[in-house]
Amino acid sequence: MTQPGPRGRYGGRSAADRRAERRERLMTAGLELFGTAGYAASTVGQICRAANLSTRQYYEEFAGREALLIAVYDQVNAEAQAAVAEAVKNSAGQPLAERIKAALTAYALSTATDLRRAKVAYVEIVGVNAGVEEHRMATRARWAGLIRELMRAGAAAGEVPDRDYRLAASAYLGAVNGLLQDWCATPDRAPLADAVEELARISAALTG
Structure with missing residues (x-):
């Protein structure tokens, strides 16, 4: 306290x-x-x-180290959320695939351009304890919800089938976080732009 x-x-x-x-x-x-x-x-x-x-x-x-870790993690995610919201706004009217790529690029640039932020967001926050893990999963669920919103908008515009994208959003978010986690943990990492391009290719499974 x-x-x-x-x-x-x-x-x-x-x-x-x-x-x-x-x-x-x-x-x-x-x-x-x-x-x-x-x-x-x-x-x-x-x-x-x-x-x-x-x-x-x-x-x-702060009550302890965990509280500070969560606060730093939340700050990284809040700034990423603002960047993604701006990217989605600026890409309005473009095809769904381009809107997803714009959102993904903003997310990656916000969280991973600074390797310290990437390490907090994708490595250090994982598996600390049950409480921190619950917080991480709640944050992940909010990001998955954003992906579902993009897909529902695409469905409303006739760009993709109108179905429940809950599992697809969770799977794609897992791919994003998994790739960026590996990326920031690899000493001879590829350029971040290459990671973003790979994730954009994977997103074709959502919009194709």
């Missing part, structure tokens, strides 16, 4: 501003350590030193 932060103003800055800055510093340190050394090898003490904050300040923001 996090503790209340400081109240009042200090140095012309409100307590809320100071707390937001501390949280951002901890998030930045978490991304750096989880995305390089790895979650299992990163301690609260190391995170605090990287953020130049005390452990007391850490626990005012």
Whole structure:
């Protein structure tokens, strides 16, 4: 359970501003350590030193390492969701295959251009414990729902058959995450653009 932060103003800055800055510093340190050394090898003490904050300040923001990992993971996904929404908006009116490719490209560029973000999103978040895994699967379900929405829109426009795409969306999302997980874990990885092109080819099974 996090503790209340400081109240009042200090140095012309409100307590809320100071707390937001501390949280951002901890998030930045978490991304750096989880995305390089790895979650299992990163301690609260190391995170605090990287953020130049005390452990007391850490626990005012996060209940433990898991809470910070989830927060960093959620931030990566929230930014990816915004990028995908923009790509879908900008590709409106194009064929379904192009809309899916635009969404996929935005997703991959947002989550995997920075290898630290890719490692958090596809490697470090996996299998931590039952609670973290439940959170990851809920996030995955929301992404699968977005794919189903694209397919339903395509069906409404007569581009694909009108059927339940629940299993197809889950299978495709598994392919996306699996390929990007392997990609970021491979030392001699191919260019990210090649991974995106491969996933675009796989998406043809959805729209073909």
